[in-house]
Amino acid sequence: MILGVKIVTQVKLMPDAAQASALSSTLRTVNDLANWVSNVAFVNDVPREYELRKNTYSHLKAEGLGAQAAQHVIKKVRDAYTTLHANLKAGNLGRPGSKRRRKVESKPIVFRPHAAQPYDDRCLSWQYDTQTVSIWTTAGRLKGVRFACSIDAFKVLQQYREGESDLVMRDGVFYLIATCEVPEAETYDPDGWIGVDLGIVNIATASTGYQAAGRGLNRYRKRQLALRAKLQKKRTKSAKRRLKERSRREQRHVKNTNHIIAKTIVTEAERTSTGISLEELKGIRQRVRLRKPQRVALHSWAFAQLGDFIVYKARRAGVPLVFVNPAYSSRECAQCGHVDRLNRTSQATFVCRSCGVVAHADRNASRVLARRGQDAWTAGRESRVPATP
Numbered sequence: 001m002i003l004g005v006k007i008v009t010q011v012k013l014m015p016d017a018a019q020a021s022a023l024s025s026t027l028r029t030v031n032d033l034a035n036w037v038s039n040v041a042f043v044n045d046v047p048r049e050y051e052l053r054k055n056t057y058s059h060l061k062a063e064g065l066g067a068q069a070a071q072h073v074i075k076k077v078r079d080a081y082t083t084l085h086a087n088l089k090a091g092n093l094g095r096p097g098s099k100r101r102r103k104v105e106s107k108p109i110v111f112r113p114h115a116a117q118p119y120d121d122r123c124l125s126w127q128y129d130t131q132t133v134s135i136w137t138t139a140g141r142l143k144g145v146r147f148a149c150s151i152d153a154f155k156v157l158q159q160y161r162e163g164e165s166d167l168v169m170r171d172g173v174f175y176l177i178a179t180c181e182v183p184e185a186e187t188y189d190p191d192g193w194i195g196v197d198l199g200i201v202n203i204a205t206a207s208t209g210y211q212a213a214g215r216g217l218n219r220y221r222k223r224q225l226a227l228r229a230k231l232q233k234k235r236t237k238s239a240k241r242r243l244k245e246r247s248r249r250e251q252r253h254v255k256n257t258n259h260i261i262a263k264t265i266v267t268e269a270e271r272t273s274t275g276i277s278l279e280e281l282k283g284i285r286q287r288v289r290l291r292k293p294q295r296v297a298l299h300s301w302a303f304a305q306l307g308d309f310i311v312y313k314a315r316r317a318g319v320p321l322v323f324v325n326p327a328y329s330s331r332e333c334a335q336c337g338h339v340d341r342l343n344r345t346s347q348a349t350f351v352c353r354s355c356g357v358v359a360h361a362d363r364n365a366s367r368v369l370a371r372r373g374q375d376a377w378t379a380g381r382e383s384r385v386p387a388t389p
Helices: 017-044 049-064 068-091 099-105 151-160 215-234 237-270 292-300 303-317 360-382
Strands: 002-013 118-120 124-127 132-137 140-149 160-170 173-183 193-200 201-204 211-213 275-279 321-324 349-351 359-361
Touching: 002 151, 002 160, 002 303, 017 049, 017 068, 017 118, 017 140, 017 160, 049 068, 068 099, 068 118, 132 160, 151 160, 160 201, 193 237, 193 303, 193 360, 201 237, 201 360, 211 237, 215 237, 237 275, 275 303, 275 360, 303 321, 321 360, 349 360, 359 360
Parallel strands: 193 275, 275 321
Antiparallel strands: 002 140, 002 173, 118 160, 124 132, 132 140, 160 173, 193 201, 201 211, 349 359
């Protein structure tokens, strides 16, 4: 059995005026009905999808939804409540009794008029030869709706599309976000390890010498922060619209930067037949202590996204990858292993109090992580079966 890496591929729909009107009306209708289903789930405290279906399916059919569309609306609502309960349990929405948590628990989940609607192969079919789709709407099935995407995305769609696709509308433009399952490459036995240290001043530093400096990006984000503050003071409709546009633009910029960093690291590992040793990201915001000016950068940078990109690109390329504990990696000497708080003389400089080696602090930490990756890989491959007497 060949394992696969699930990725999403986005295509832009190019409907004519009548098709666009039907798609927009469909999204408004299914999301209005999703709000009704959400209210039923909230008022009656319906915990399971089967129970929710018994209480809502006939009404959705009577409102004109097809069987599959009705099922998807119910499942979308149930999944939203499952996510909400998971966040409440994890404490992501505040402690029990807090104002934020009480606010969330006191009302049903609400879906935006043009929130994403899932489609399966019964409601949506792809014609790759003409680069069009046939899609269900409340006005009937639309055929010959053209779509556009990059050449690489088109190849991935043709070969690996599998499962559901989401129809979404952003700024008056329709997109289909398709799930694709790309097979993993066979993992090779690494000749060495590349340690990757993540930070604020330098977003990522690899033990090979590659360094993704954060200076330009931090300037960009500081400028965006100032612009957001200026627009928030105006409190006009146009200012709110501009805020939303800038938020999406910044998200795209961050995502593109993370993609470039991840691809650079994985490509180098593949070229040199080495593995990647990545620091465990869980709890990075809690364990890192920073001066006040750096806290905004820490809490707004998508560290998890960067880690996810490195993981899935490594799996697609067959590059071995391990997660290691980063504790004290900034204080440990990569040369002799001596750990001392005083080894870190400044943000950028590392001077070992034992062997006297002088190095760039982030470069030293990445080499420490590389060694820990080698140890973790070796320990994982060693047999735990007791020797036969």
